[in-house]
Amino acid sequence: MxxxxxxxxxxxxxxxxxxxxxxxxxxxxxxxxxxxxxxxxxxxxxxxxxxxxxxxxxxxxxxxxxxxxxxxxxxxxxxxxxxxxxxxxxxxxxxxxxxxxxxxxxxxxxxxxxxxxxxxxxxxxxxxxxLGPRITRAGGEPGQGLYVTGNIGDGLLGLEAAKGSPSADDEEAMPYRLPSVPSGAEELVARFASASLDVSDGLVADARHMAEASKLRLVIDVDRVPFSAAGMEARRAGRLAELLGGGDDYQTLFLSGAEEKELQQEAHRLGLRLSHIGRAEEGEGVGLLMRGTPWKADIKGYNHFA
Amino acid sequence: MxxxxxxxxxxxxxxxxxxxxxxxxxxxxxxxxxxxxxxxxxxxxxxxxxxxxxxxxxxxxxxxxxxxxxxxxxxxxxxxxxxxxxxxxxxxxxxxxxxxxxxxxxxxxxxxxxxxxxxxxxxxxxxxxxLGPRITRAGGEPGQGLYVTGNIGDGLLGLEAAKGSPSADDEEAMPYRLPSVPSGAEELVARFASASLDVSDGLVADARHMAEASKLRLVIDVDRVPFSAAGMEARRAGRLAELLGGGDDYQTLFLSGAEEKELQQEAHRLGLRLSHIGRAEEGEGVGLLMRGTPWKADIKGYNHFA
Incomplete structure (x- = not known):
């Protein structure tokens, strides 16, 4: 179990x-x-x-x-x-x-x-x-946009670097040792989100948790998932599924029915990178799109208890 | 340190x-x-x-x-x-x-x-x-009575039994495995106490903590410290200093200026054993009295961090 x-x-x-x-x-x-x-x-x-x-x-x-x-x-x-x-x-x-x-x-x-x-x-x-009424993982509605702060996959790449290098000042290990959290995103969530959680087990695994709690299907356009320079390099090296499955990113993933322009203005004011990576629709589970067509990939979440 | x-x-x-x-x-x-x-x-x-x-x-x-x-x-x-x-x-x-x-x-x-x-x-x-204003370890006054709920030393005796017997239903080990806590004593404390803490490191060690915080000397009459039947037996076997120093009793120790009769009536209503074991006076540290005269004993507290 x-x-x-x-x-x-x-x-x-x-x-x-x-x-x-x-x-x-x-x-x-x-x-x-x-x-x-x-x-x-x-x-x-x-x-x-x-x-x-x-x-x-x-x-x-x-x-x-x-x-x-x-x-x-x-x-x-x-x-x-x-x-x-x-x-x-x-x-x-x-x-x-x-x-x-x-x-x-x-x-x-x-x-x-x-x-x-x-x-x-x-x-x-x-x-x-x-800062407002309680926002849980449930509460999303079909048609709403799926947004994520910051970058995805850096936690995984940082862990690999930290394992290879005990050096305290290894810059590549920093995203694992000192993850970047989206300070201020609580304002975005409180004003605009219908459902929200933090990405700790992996983007796709946590999207599944939200889909299940909100009784929705979440469709993620993998071409819009934000990566750092190191993440882009890993993606080009064919590691996209790993980046989408890796844990320890600690970004905020939320659904919102607000206009994207308004969200982006607010994110800009807060100094946050915000990416519109998909949408909610009727159904269940998480679907991935690549260049507009369904992408089949076996993406597991990180499980600290395994 | x-x-x-x-x-x-x-x-x-x-x-x-x-x-x-x-x-x-x-x-x-x-x-x-x-x-x-x-x-x-x-x-x-x-x-x-x-x-x-x-x-x-x-x-x-x-x-x-x-x-x-x-x-x-x-x-x-x-x-x-x-x-x-x-x-x-x-x-x-x-x-x-x-x-x-x-x-x-x-x-x-x-x-x-x-x-x-x-x-x-x-x-x-x-x-x-x-249930009332905040009660801390500080706040005691000279002349107040020192009270403790329940029995002292059973945690120590229970630990000895548990070490000797892994049997799950060993009655003698129960005071260590499932310490008795003075449920309801929060009412006594809220109504009557000036300073209070729970006895977890040992009666004398915790009395020292209270004396230090309240900038008082606490004098404990060891003949009035409450023991269970097992505790009485250990006392007769010459283990008094150990009983006063053993941890894991989880009883409430407090100072109060109220009439003892009123305290005892309330303790009785709550189904609690309450013992008047000493008093606060000007000075510092903890003094022990046995048959009315100072008793010198080297009593250390239990230190989980040692």
């Missing part, structure tokens, strides 16, 4: 008010939205990744969830497990990373717990202020 | 409004109180402990923090790390434990995250509704 099956079977029946049956990325609590993402050494980051970047990544993957729900991240609680060989300098580096991230986006630490264990675990619970 | 030193140096400077500089057991968030305790296999529970009890214990140690702050536990978020050899039946057992605990105390699950790792980690963030 995979992560989603286990959650549906063993944890969803325990969910209370505001939890949406654990089907969304965030829950309501006293007027705030809450999300929780746990990062484990060797699963979500490499033992060789610099700890200041691990700290920042732990905050970013949680920021990403809140941003995609139309909420502005404000505070967080931190649970830390450190292995026995952890040095005080490691904890100092981690703290420096938290500080840098807090300064960049106005977050503050609310509380937490620190203990010992076999490997480094960073458990973040983050709270954000919703 | 110990856990408290690391927190003060590397994490307290990151704390925001409501966090009390990370000096208390809970933080304020949108009118709720929040606490976070992480349980790690081999540190906070044994690999042989039944997983339904591990689940319940994870909730109880967090309930304990909120109760001691005068807040009624309502909801929680759950971060889970499972090792590769985890079976679906393990997760089912864990879920059963959560369910039993939720039913017993009216909790509900709000959200969470599930992933893989080297060892089982249970990270709980719990939210409670304050």
């Amino acid at each position: 995979d992560e989603f099956g286990l959650i549906a079977r063993y944890f969803a029946p325990l969910a209370g008010e505001g939890a949406e049956g654990l089907t969304d990325d965030a829950a309501e609590l006293g007027g705030m939205l809450m999300t929780k993402d746990v990062l484990v050494e060797g699963v979500h980051f490499l033992k060789t990744d610099p700890l200041d970047l691990v700290a920042r990544k732990a905050l970013r993957v949680n920021r990403s969830d809140l941003i995609a729900k139309g909420a502005r991240p404000e505070t967080y609680a931190l649970g830390l497990v450190w292995p026995q060989d952890t040095q005080e300098s490691d904890i100092a580096a981690f703290s420096t990373g938290l500080w840098a991230e807090q300064k960049e986006c106005g977050l503050a630490l609310l509380g937490g717990d620190t203990t010992r264990g076999a490997q480094t675990v960073v458990s973040v619970t983050m709270f954000g202020r919703p | 110990d856990e408290f030193g690391l927190i003060a140096r590397y994490f307290a400077p990151l704390a925001g409004e409501g966090a009390e500089g990370l000096t208390d057991d809970a933080a304020e968030l949108g009118g709720m109180l929040m606490t976070k305790d992480v349980l790690v296999e081999g540190v906070h529970f044994l690999k042989t402990d039944p997983l339904d009890l591990v689940a319940r214990k994870a909730l109880r140690v967090n309930r304990s923090d909120l109760i001691a702050k005068g807040a009624r536990p309502e909801t929680y978020a759950l971060g889970l790390v499972w090792p590769q050899d985890t079976q679906e039946s393990d997760i089912a057992a864990f879920s059963t434990g959560l369910w039993a605990e939720q039913k017993e105390c009216g909790l509900a699950l709000l959200g969470g995250d599930t992933t893989r790792g080297a060892q089982t980690v249970v990270s709980v963030t719990m939210f409670g509704r304050p």
